[in-house]
Amino acid sequence: MKVRISLTDRLFDVIVYLVISLVAVCTLYPFLNVLAISLNDSTDTVRGGITVFPRHLTFDNYSLIFSFAGLLTGLKISVLRTLAGTVLGLISSSMLAYVLSRAEFDGRKFLSLFLALTMYVSGGLIPFYLLMRDMHLIGTFWVYVLPGLVSAFNVFIIRSFIDGLPYALQESAKLDGANDFTIYWRVILPLLLPALATVALFLAVGQWNSWFDTYLYNGSKEHLTTLQFELMKVLQSTQVGSSGQEVNGTNMNQVMNRISPESVKMAITIIVTVPILLVYPFLQRYFVTGMTLGAVKS
Amino acid sequence: MSVISIWQRIVRQRYLYYMSVPFVIFVFVFSYMPLWGWTMAFQQFRVGKSFFDQKWVGFDNFRMLFQDDQFFNALRNTLAMSFMGLIASFTIPILFAVLLNEVRISFLKRFVQTVSYLPHFVSWVVVAGIVTKMLSAENGVVNQILVGLHLIHEPIQFMAKENLFWYLVTSADIWKETGWNAIIYLAAIAGIGPELYEAARVDGASRLKQIWHITLPGIRSTIIILLIMSIGHLISIGFEKQFLLGNSLVKEKSEVLDLYALNYGLGMGRYSFGTAINIFNSVVSLILLFVANGIFKKITKESIM
Numbered sequence: 122m123k124v125r126i127s128l129t130d131r132l133f134d135v136i137v138y139l140v141i142s143l144v145a146v147c148t149l150y151p152f153l154n155v156l157a158i159s160l161n162d163s164t165d166t167v168r169g170g171i172t173v174f175p176r177h178l179t180f181d182n183y184s185l186i187f188s189f190a191g192l193l194t195g196l197k198i199s200v201l202r203t204l205a206g207t208v209l210g211l212i213s214s215s216m217l218a219y220v221l222s223r224a225e226f227d228g229r230k231f232l233s234l235f236l237a238l239t240m241y242v243s244g245g246l247i248p249f250y251l252l253m254r255d256m257h258l259i260g261t262f263w264v265y266v267l268p269g270l271v272s273a274f275n276v277f278i279i280r281s282f283i284d285g286l287p288y289a290l291q292e293s294a295k296l297d298g299a300n301d302f303t304i305y306w307r308v309i310l311p312l313l314l315p316a317l318a319t320v321a322l323f324l325a326v327g328q329w330n331s332w333f334d335t336y337l338y339n340g341s342k343e344h345l346t347t348l349q350f351e352l353m354k355v356l357q358s359t360q361v362g363s364s365g366q367e368v369n370g371t372n373m374n375q376v377m378n379r380i381s382p383e384s385v386k387m388a389i390t391i392i393v394t395v396p397i398l399l400v401y402p403f404l405q406r407y408f409v410t411g412m413t414l415g416a417v418k419s
Numbered sequence: 420m421s422v423i424s425i426w427q428r429i430v431r432q433r434y435l436y437y438m439s440v441p442f443v444i445f446v447f448v449f450s451y452m453p454l455w456g457w458t459m460a461f462q463q464f465r466v467g468k469s470f471f472d473q474k475w476v477g478f479d480n481f482r483m484l485f486q487d488d489q490f491f492n493a494l495r496n497t498l499a500m501s502f503m504g505l506i507a508s509f510t511i512p513i514l515f516a517v518l519l520n521e522v523r524i525s526f527l528k529r530f531v532q533t534v535s536y537l538p539h540f541v542s543w544v545v546v547a548g549i550v551t552k553m554l555s556a557e558n559g560v561v562n563q564i565l566v567g568l569h570l571i572h573e574p575i576q577f578m579a580k581e582n583l584f585w586y587l588v589t590s591a592d593i594w595k596e597t598g599w600n601a602i603i604y605l606a607a608i609a610g611i612g613p614e615l616y617e618a619a620r621v622d623g624a625s626r627l628k629q630i631w632h633i634t635l636p637g638i639r640s641t642i643i644i645l646l647i648m649s650i651g652h653l654i655s656i657g658f659e660k661q662f663l664l665g666n667s668l669v670k671e672k673s674e675v676l677d678l679y680a681l682n683y684g685l686g687m688g689r690y691s692f693g694t695a696i697n698i699f700n701s702v703v704s705l706i707l708l709f710v711a712n713g714i715f716k717k718i719t720k721e722s723i724m
Contacts (some may be wrong), residue, residue, distance in 0.1 A: 168589060216439070244455075246677060268449045349544050
């Protein structure tokens with residue numbers, strides 16, 4: 122009996138490790154493949170067969186894409202919107218979270234409902250587009266930052282974190298005559314670091330990854346283009362080419378002139394992905410607790 | 420309470436008002452004002468005219484909508500991909516979390532977990548690029564494996580197959596979000612007392628039995644809450660994936676309501692018609708939310724509303 126149980130358990134272990142390894146490979150392989158292709162000579166790439174190591178190592182693809190004017194502008198705007206969106210978003214959500222955490226505040230119930238509703242009700246694409254137009258935000262940088270300034274989800278994550286802090290801290294500061302803004306700024310904010318790290322990650326990733334607002338509002342404004350939008354244009358331009366018809370030997374040169382070579386596309390993909398890759402593993406501890414807290418409370 | 424004492428309370432809490440009112444105005448403008456735009460659906464909206472000069476047409480825009488075959492096509496695509504996404508995002512992360520929890524080598528466990536979050540942080544633009552690359556008929560790894568295993572004779576043009584599109588979107592979604600969606604389940608599993616497993620082991624329960632009788636019941640309420648929450652988010656199934664993964668060859672299966680509104684409303688300047696689509700979309704989602712919540716209330720006596 123004992124032996125039979127440990128046998129099935131061993132079989133079970135084998136299956137678990139197989140499945141888990143398979144998941145890891147399926148997740149990692151595409152990224153490694155993209156990286157290898159981006160580092161491979163672009164004419165050689167066309168021959169195919171690149172897996173996780175480049176065959177002819179070169180950095181030419183990277184130097185080539187950095188000579189595109191659109192890419193540099195895109196990089197600049199993407200960095201700017203990420204910075205602005207993250208800083209403003211952190212201020213707004215932490216302030217609102219603090220206000221919501223004050224039990225004596227009369228507007229608390231209203232504010233809570235007012236924010237929560239925005240997570241479920243939305244006016245839709247067209248009314249929103251017309252609103253942006255009426256406010257003259259189209260064709261400006263601020264259309265990237267202002268609409269998403271307050272996110273109810275982020276407010277609730279920070280708020281549940283504040284609720285976990287000892288209330289006595291705030292009370293003693295209050296007795297010392299500090300006003301609410303001082304308590305927020307001097308007492309609460311420094312303690313919020315783990316929650317702020319989580320929310321900062323969400324905000325930064327959201328800003329960095331946005332492309333549709335560029336497409337919708339600033340698609341023809343070259344000085345306001347973003348990195349994701351540039352990548353989208355490059356990838357989409359060959360969508361049908363790579364899926365609809367076969368590329369064969371006779372019109373290869375023609376195709377190469379018309380579309381961006383594979384390696385160059387992959388190099389842009391890497392440029393867009395790397396900043397996230399560098400940041401998220403270090404914030405993992407924070408966002409895991411942040412997500413868990415947020416889900417339990419809301 | 421007299422007017423004076425209300426005023427005194429407001430003055431006493433003035434800093435809380437300073438800190439919240441500006442943002443309340445922001446939320447009002449960017450989240451609630453667009454709802455006012457819904458009136459457009461009942462007008463023959465003309466750009467440049469004031470609200471009072473618009474021509475009111477009642478439900479004409481909706482009548483036009485319900486006579487359009489394209490609309491029913493978009494509705495079918497939206498519902499199909501919503502439900503497929505819901506089922507996938509509900510079952511697979513639980514499975515992943517349970518299996519990952521069974522990994523005893525803690526280095527491997529942490530490594531796989533970190534890796535599994537990665538696609539969540541990458542944009543849909545990048546994911547669409549990667550999916551297109553992996554499924555490509557020339558040198559795509561999926562086709563190479565399938566051909567290598569002699570399951571197919573020649574590469575399949577995945578991106579051009581209309582009937583595969585729903586599955587394609589769902590699979591891309593699974594690839595991107597499984598690790599992320601598993602976070603909360605993993606935390607819930609970690610909260611189950613080890614003494615339960617201890618007792619089960621003494622009783623000679625196999626690992627599979629332990630999962631069935633301890634792990635899964637232990638995360639039951641988490642599963643229910645998350646399921647209802649994700650039904651609430653059916654409202655925002657989005658169109659990014661469909662926009663980025665779709666192409667003219669699969670349009671019949673890729674056009675969702677939001678894209679239909681984008682193409683026919685914004686693209687052609689038919690703002691009223693497009694808004695009618697948006698409204699219909701929101702109403703359907705709300706109905707889905709209420710129905711789902713009602714069913715769950717009956718079954719589990721738990722509710723989010």
